[in-house]
Amino acid sequence: MEKLVSLCRRRGFIFPSSEIYxxxxxxxxxxxxxxxxxxxIKQAWWRAVVQQRADMVGLDASIIMxxxxxxxxxxxxxxxxxxxxxxxxxxxxxxxxxxxxxxxxCGGELTDERQFNMMFxxxxxxxxxxxxxxxxRPETAQGMFVNFQNVVNTTRKRLPFGIAQIGKxxxxxxxxxxxxxxxxxxxxxxxxxxVKPGTDGEWFDYWLEARLNWYTKLGIxxxxxxxxxxxxxxxxxxxxxTVDINYLFPMGWAELEGIANRGEFDLAxxxxxxxxxxxxxxxxxxxxxxxYIIEPSAGVDRSTLAFLCDAYDEETVVGELxxxxxxxxxxxxxxxxxxxxxxxxxxxxxxxxIHTELCQHWMVEFDITQSIGRRYRRQDEIxxxxxxxxxxxxxxxxQVTIRERDTMNQIRVPIAELKNTLQAKLAxxxxxxxxxxxxxWKVEKESAT
Ligand code: ATP
Numbered sequence: 001m002e003k004l005v006s007l008c009r010r011r012g013f014i015f016p017s018s019e020i021y022x023x024x025x026x027x028x029x030x031x032x033x034x035x036x037x038x039x040x041i042k043q044a045w046w047r048a049v050v051q052q053r054a055d056m057v058g059l060d061a062s063i064i065m066x067x068x069x070x071x072x073x074x075x076x077x078x079x080x081x082x083x084x085x086x087x088x089x090x091x092x093x094x095x096x097x098x099x100x101x102x103x104x105x106c107g108g109e110l111t112d113e114r115q116f117n118m119m120f121x122x123x124x125x126x127x128x129x130x131x132x133x134x135x136x137r138p139e140t141a142q143g144m145f146v147n148f149q150n151v152v153n154t155t156r157k158r159l160p161f162g163i164a165q166i167g168k169x170x171x172x173x174x175x176x177x178x179x180x181x182x183x184x185x186x187x188x189x190x191x192x193x194x195v196k197p198g199t200d201g202e203w204f205d206y207w208l209e210a211r212l213n214w215y216t217k218l219g220i221x222x223x224x225x226x227x228x229x230x231x232x233x234x235x236x237x238x239x240x241x242t243v244d245i246n247y248l249f250p251m252g253w254a255e256l257e258g259i260a261n262r263g264e265f266d267l268a269x270x271x272x273x274x275x276x277x278x279x280x281x282x283x284x285x286x287x288x289x290x291x292y293i294i295e296p297s298a299g300v301d302r303s304t305l306a307f308l309c310d311a312y313d314e315e316t317v318v319g320e321l322x323x324x325x326x327x328x329x330x331x332x333x334x335x336x337x338x339x340x341x342x343x344x345x346x347x348x349x350x351x352x353x354i355h356t357e358l359c360q361h362w363m364v365e366f367d368i369t370q371s372i373g374r375r376y377r378r379q380d381e382i383x384x385x386x387x388x389x390x391x392x393x394x395x396x397x398x399q400v401t402i403r404e405r406d407t408m409n410q411i412r413v414p415i416a417e418l419k420n421t422l423q424a425k426l427a428x429x430x431x432x433x434x435x436x437x438x439x440x441w442k443v444e445k446e447s448a449t
Contacts, residue, residue, distance in 0.1 A: 001178065001179060001249075001250040001251060003312075004179070004250070004308060004309065004312060005179050007312075007323070007381070008034065008179075008308070011033060011381060011382055012031035012032045012033045012034070013030070013031055013033045013034035013037065013308070013333075013382075014028050014029070014030055014031060014034045014179075014180065015028070015029045015031050016028065016029070017029050025176065026173075026176030026177065026182070026183045026184055027183060027184070027185060028179075028180050028183060028301075032333075033333040033334075033382055034304070034333075036333035036334070036363055037304060037307070037308075037327075037331060037332075037333050038187075038300060038301075038304050040330060040331045040332070040333070041300060041303050041304055041307060041331060042166050042187075042189065042300060043330075044214075044218060044330050044331065045166070045189045045214070045298070045303075046058070046164070046166065046189075048214055049162075049164050049189075049191055050164050055157070055160060055161045055162060056161065056162045056163070056164055056191070057151060057155055057157065057161070057162075057163055057164070058163070058164050058165065059143060059144055059147060059151070059163050059164070059165045060165065060166075060167065061140065061142075061143025061144070061146075061147060061165065061167070062143065063136055063137050063167065063168060063170075064122075064124070064134050064135070064136065064137070065134075065135075065137060065142060065143065065146070067133060067134055067135065068273055068274070069142050069146060069270075070119065070135055070142075071273060072269040072270050072272070072273035072274070073142050073145075073266070073269065074237055074238065074269070075118075075119060075135075075138060076117075076119075078237065083095065083113070083114065083116040083174060084098070084110040084111050084112070084113050085110065085111045085174040086103035086105065086106060086108040086109070086110055086111075087108055087109045087110065087111060088103065088106055088108030088109065089103060089105055089106045089108055091103060091105050091106075092174065093110070095113040098110075111174060114174075116172070116174065117172065118138055118171045118172050118173070119135040119136065119138050119170070119171070119172065120135060120136040120170045120171075120172055120184075121133055121134075121135055122134060122135070122136065136169075136170035137169055137170065138169055138170060138171045139169050139188065139190070139297070140165045140166070140167045140169055140188050140190045141190050141192060141266075141295060141297065142266075143165060143167075144163040144165055144190070144192040145192065145266040145267060145270055145278075145293075146270055146274075147163070148163075148194070148267060148270075148278055149276070149278055151163055152280065158283070159194055159195060159196050159280060159282070159291055160193065160194060160195040160196065160199065160203060161193070161194060162191050162192060162193035162194065163191070163192050163194075164189070164190070164191045165188075165189075165190055166187065166188070166189045166190075166300065167187065167188065168185060168186070168187050168188075169185075169186060169187070169188050170184060170185050170186075171184060171186075172184055178249065178251050178254075179305060180301040180302070180304060180305050181249060181251075181254065181301070181302055181305055183301065186299060186300070186301045186302075187299070187300035187301060188297060188298065188299055188300065189297075189298045189299075189300055189303075190295065190296070190297045190298070191207070191294075191295065191296045191297075192293050192294075192295055193207060193293065193294040193295070193296075194280070194291040194292070194293055195291055195292050195293075195294060196282070196289075196291065196292070197263075197264065197289060197290075197291070197292045199292075200240075200261050200263070200292040200294060201261075203294045204241060204243075204259065204261050204294050207259055207294050207296045208227070208243055208245075208259050208296075210296075211245060211257060211259065211296045211298070212225060212227075212245060215245070215247075215256070215303075215306070218307070218328045218330065218331060219307070219310060219311060219326065219327070219328040219331070220247070220306060220307065220310045221310055223248075224247055224248040224306075224310060225245060225246070225247060225248075225256075226245075226246045226247075226248070226253060227243050227244070227245060227246070228243065228244040228246050228253075228255075229241075229242075229243050230242040230243070230244070236260070237265075238260070238262050238263070238265040238266065239260045239261065239262060239263075239265075240261040240262070240263045241260070241261040242258055242259065242260045242261070243258075243259050244256075244257070244258050244259075245257040245258075245259070247302075247306045247309075249305065249306070249309060250309060255302075256298065256299070256302050256303065256306055257296060257297060257298035257299070257302075257303075258295075258296075258297050259294070259295065259296045259297075260294075260295045260297070261292065261293075261294055261295075262292070262293040262294070262295055263292050263293070264290040264291070264292055264293075265293075266293060267290045267291065267293070268290055271290070278290065307327065307331055308325070311325040311326045311327045311383060312324075312325055313325070313326055317408070317445045317446075317447070317448070318445055318446070318447040318448070319447075320447065320448045322377060322380060322448070323377075323380065323381050324380035324381060324383065324405060324406075325380075325381070325382065325383030326383070326405075326406060327383035327385070329385045329426040329427075329428075332383045332384060332385050333363065333382060333383065333384075334362075334363050334364060334365040334379075334382065334383075334384045335362040335363055335364065335384070335385060335386065335422075335426055336358055336362060336364045336365070336384065336385070336386050336387070336388055336422060337364065337365040337366070337367055337375070337379045337384045337386075337387045337388070338351050338354050338355040338358065338364060338365070338366050338367075338387075338388045338390065339351070339366075339367055339368075339372060339375050339376075339387055339388065339389050339390070340368060340389075340390045341372055341389060341390060341391040341392065342392075343368055344392075346395060347390055347391075347392065347394070347395070348368065350390050350394060350395065351366070351368075351390040352366070354388065354390065354400065354415065354418065357419065358388075358418075358419065358422070361419065361423075362422075362426075365379070365384065367379070372389065373446055373447055373448045374448060375387070376403060376408075376446065376448075377448045379405065380405055383405070384405060385404070385405050385406075385425075385426065386402055386403065386404060386405065386422060386425060386426070387402070387403040387405075388400050388401070388402055388403075388418065388422075389401045389403060389410075394415070398414055398415050398416070399412050399413060399414050399415065399437075400412070400413065400415055400418060401413075401441050401442070402418075402421065402422065402425065402431070403442075404425070404431045407431065408445050408446055409431050409432070409440075409442065409443050410440075410441040410442040410443075411431055411432065411434060411438055411439065411440055411441050412438065412439050412441040413434070413435050413437065413438040414435070414436075414437040414438070417435035417436060417437060417438065420435065421435045421438065
């Protein structure tokens, strides 16, 4: 983890927040590369769960919601106990229930007791009084529950269908840590999938598989993912069944995403507290009922950490350490880097033209400093799948080389074929499938100098 944190900082993926003031505990800023990686993860999720499906729609609800939402959801009631947390196993305990000042589960040391509400509280408007208290949402889910009727009425979606949302959530966690794994401000990607009661079991299984496949399709190794079924005693108050998708992070197995069968709990609670019926009219059976909800809830930051960990690799090439991220091209911050072999003006002019053209389609880096070997390594280290090198022959033959990150193999292609060739390679075509006029260029491992 230390290596990863240091690389992320050095190359501009993730910085400690407010670093020039000494940082702010557990808050992180995504730098120029991190913002691209995170955006690509969110985009890949949105494409898979909204864009490529007829039964899903998106939503972007407000972070600050009516305070009664949190009454109905159970958050106000559930999170106002004096809490202590075990510093060893991180289980949280209601201080009132403890007879000894040690963790009942593992005997570990406990944090100091505090009147603890996981929700961040603030005031709406200029007067700081109880009537104006509002909360920063601790999950994006409630925005989707309270908009259920709005979505049904405006989209005319019929069951089963779902709503998806990506957004910031805030939890005043007692303990944070492990880099971006647990912070107080984080981003979630949540789905609330509404189904007819009785079909919830099969939809639960369906989403569990779909979500697992999403991670593996984007490159997470199967052996680093594991399911963990919650025991009856640990189920949240709203849940009929919960299965966590756990990932083998550097500090051990931990939750990446949770899939819960929330039954009718949320719609029933919001109907009760708002006085508005949230029943669904089933045209097929002419019945009114509250749909059950299957919720796959993922963390953007935890996914980012998992993709970083899984893609990280080190190997020795020609006696030197090569560090690289094997990011799936869909996630890589830069897809391509254009590298003129030298700083000679006529070469850089051609390279800049190529860069300008490719920028219309992808995030493309332009790097002119240091030897070509060093520049390849710099791109490997940030996970750029392909480098395009413009050399002196390019000025004569109008061809450039494409170098593949994972194999370091190179092909040479006409500039006129470059865009289409890169498009095919980024979509997974083998490097040695050549465009017209293309040839295999180099297959030996290059040195870093
Ligand atoms: P944990 O047990 O690790 O605290 P949780 O079970 O409370 O997580 P959920 O309420 O199920 O988490 O939230 C769904 C997802 O949101 C989690 O799987 C995780 O990816 C993400 N998440 C939750 N809390 C945090 C946090 N403090 N920092 C970063 N991501 C978080």
